[in-house]
Structure formats: structure tokens, C-alpha cells
Amino acid sequence: MFESTARHLDPLPSGHPCQGCEARGQAICGILDCENLAVFKRLGSTMRLCAGQTLFREGDPATRVFTLTRGSLKLSKLLPDGRRHVVGFMYAGDFLGISVDDEHAFTAELIEDAQLCCFPRSRFDAFLADHPLMEHELYRMAAHELSAAQQQLVLLGRKTATERLASFLLLLAERADRLAGEKTSVIDFAMSRADIADYLGLTKETVSRIFSAFRAGRLIRLRALNKVEIVNRPALQQVADCQG
């Protein structure tokens, strides 16, 4: 039922710069053996940021790439008249820097306190050139994101508001499943209703109303504002898949 995310991780000797990193299993650097990993890690530095801070803005020169090792952030694009669209969320283990452009195509803002590994782009690219395995992994990741983006195109192009929110909740649930290694029913998230709306092409009012409708229909329960228990997952799945 679940894709195995467990892959072979070279055990790290004590004193290794990546010791204690919980994101390695998910991140691109996870494919490196401990020696190469140490070399890689030393190309860059670690940084911590707080919820609400901006990592970079749309249009900024893209001089660095990042691996998020803790926390989460949102990627958004702004239209000249103020309309905003969230193109994605990132979580621990995600890589930020799949691009051939020298300007950032979106703004990255923290939605939780976070920790990142940060690499000068030039050094990162040079490392890639010497490590085809890593470039391959990056390609896999890009292909995966492209496929996810295409599903999101269908969601935005053809699904109703209700279907969109159901799809979104299930996406979060699947992520939680993957992390837990088993079916879960409680999902915790850091983004606001407005962020969700901007991700789903809706307004925050509509998102609120549909949360309420799902609650009324006993599909979910709100444990807290940002903590949803999925009560009837099959039904939610039916809605998301446009079969309800």
C-alpha cells in the first residue's frame, strides 16, 4: 500500500557534520555515502529561520539552493494587481532549487520555524557535475514535481471547490502516512486558510465554508484550527476523485 521511503542510508560515524539530521532519509543528499555527504555538506552552511520570514523573493537572483531540514514553507507568485497564488508547500527533506533560471520564479516564505542547508549555486552545480548519481536523483525529483504539478493543473482547471479541498486534505494525509509509515487520520498543518485558498484557487471564505460542510457531513473533525482528524477517508477520497 505504501511506497517505501526507506532507502539504504549509509550509517554516519560520530562527528559527521550531518549527524542527527532527520531529513536525510527524504532529501537528495540521502543517496550519498557518508564520505561524499560530508564533502557535500561542507560546500554550504546551515541556517535557521522563523515562521513568517522570507527566504527569498520572486525576481531575486537565484544564487543559492536549499534543502529544508526542518519546518515548512510556502512558495507563491504575485500578480501585479495583488492577486496571489501559492504554487506549493515544502516540508523537511524537500529540495529548493530545481531551476535553470538565474532569478527566483517565486517567493519563499516560512510557515513554521525552520532549518535549512544552504549551498552556493555554483558549488552545488560543480558538485552535481562530479556526481551523476546526484544529478539523476535531482532529475527524479524534478520529474516527480512535474507530475504533481500536472495533477494540480487538473485540480485548478476542472475540479469544484469541494473536490479541491478534499484533494488537498488527502494530499496532507498521504504525506502524514508516509512519515508515519502507516495509515494515519490526524493531520497537522501550519498554513492558514488564506494560504490554502491561494493554493487551491479559491477564497478563504470558501475554504472555511467547505471545512464546515465537511464537518457537518462527518467527513472530518477539527481537533484544533490547524489539526484535522479525517473521520471518513473513503468518502473524502470519493469526493476528491469526483465520484461523489
Add this chain to the structure above:
Amino acid sequence: MFESTARHLDPLPSGHPCQGCEARGQAICGILDCENLAVFKRLGSTMRLCAGQTLFREGDPATRVFTLTRGSLKLSKLLPDGRRHVVGFMYAGDFLGISVDDEHAFTAELIEDAQLCCFPRSRFDAFLADHPLMEHELYRMAAHELSAAQQQLVLLGRKTATERLASFLLLLAERADRLAGEKTSVIDFAMSRADIADYLGLTKETVSRIFSAFRAGRLIRLRALNKVEIVNRPALQQVADCQG
């Protein structure tokens, strides 16, 4: 003003299997020298298909990858209740097979008579493993497509019908520019109003109405049903960029 698409192309000796291919300048195989190109080309075969034919369907095992060398096709996804979304169009030089999945995520249907180079996936992957330069090129392409998809997310999530169609026409115009090597004003396309609608998250009626509105506003002229002359490009650009 224009990105140079001209890149160094190793000249081909007569008798080379890729002699006469007009797509090489755009395609991933364009980075190969003539010797490697010949090896590569012999991994696969050439096929011709007619407008309307289906290359593969969503869910089919993805056993082959393709380079489109002539013509154009559309990629679409179908919801269980019949709603359809076109996730993209492909033209000569485009590569079809950026994926790590073993099933096709969408249906590919020809919208013009076309010619393709077609490679068994296993052989293609093996070739990639031996040619990091080609894998790098594929990564670049994936990154580029991802960025295009993200722009499309904004279009579908936040733009009005009018802005969507303006953006679409300009996308076609930019493509025509790139091919011609200069600013052009007449664009030819093979897709129907319904295909455009399914690409932009609209109905064909709305697409028709907006074509008419653009005509009435002297932004475009219809040379034929599928041949548009862009009369006032700056104005169209303003609409597309949400400044009008």
C-alpha cells in the same frame, strides 16, 4: 530580446540516420555529437501518426519514450465523470517521457500529422546512465517544464478568462517568434476551441466569446479559424499580465 535557440550542432555526414531531421536543434539529442547521435538513434525507431490518433492513454504502461520530430500533440487527463483537462501541448523537438512512473500519467493524442522517434524506455535509461551530459539536458528540460507548469498554475488559479486567453495567444506567439528568430504576428495552431478551453480551464463557448471580444477590440484578427494575426501585441500583453 530573443533567447538564442541556436546552439552548436555537430554537422552530420551524409548517410547519417538523423540526416534531414529538422527537430535536432530543439531536441535533447541535439547535444550529442554525430557519432553518439547515430548510436542513440539506432536504439529506437521512427514512426508516423495522423491527426486524431492516440499515441498512448493515461494508465498505459510507459514502456517507451518519444521525441516529436514533426507535428503536434496534446496531453490530457480525464476525470471519472468525463471532465477533461489538457495539461499541455507538444511540438517538434519536444521530448515525451519525463517521468519516473511506470504508467503514463496522461493521454497523448495527435492534433496534426506527426513523426516521432521512439525508444524503449530501458534502452533509453541505459543510454542516459552512460551519457551524463544527456541526463543533464533532460534535467534542464524537466526544470523548464516545471517552471512553465507553475506559471500555468497561476493562470488557472488566479487569472480571469480574458487574461487566460491573452496569455495563451502570447505563449503561441513567443513560440512562433522563437522558430522564426524574430517578432512575428501571425500564429497558426492546430488545436480546436475545445482543446484550448480544456487547457485554460474554460468552456469552448467562453473561448469563442473572448476571441470575438479580442476581434472587436482590434487586438487580433482571424485570418482563418486556426490562424490568428496579433494586431496589438502590447495591449494583449497588458491583458495577459493583468495590467489592463
Add this chain to the structure above:
DNA sequence: ATCCAGCAATGAGCCAGATCATTTTAGCTT
């Protein structure tokens, strides 16, 4: 030239989701 079939254009009415306004709640701080 004329017929025909399928696409495109247009028209009338409707509705899902937006907008604008208000109330409620959760999570703080003191």
C-alpha cells in the same frame, strides 16, 4: 455549384463561488 457534417459563434438564463459585511472563536498576554 450544392449539400452536408462538424466546428464555431452567439444568445438567454442560471449558479457556484466571489465579494463585502458581520459575528464568533482561538490563542495570546497580562
Add this chain to the structure above:
DNA sequence: AAGCTAAAATGATCTGGCTCATTGCTGGAT
């Protein structure tokens, strides 16, 4: 525990784009 603030929920109304129906084209076959 009371008070405060920002977020969320709810309500009332409006509207852009959809739906359904009709008419108009156009390009290929006879």
C-alpha cells in the same frame, strides 16, 4: 480569568463564466 487581537466562520448579495439552445460557417465530398 479577563481582555485583546487576528484568524476563522458565517451571512447576504452579486457576478463571471457555465449551461443549454440555436444559428452561422467552412471546408470537404458529390
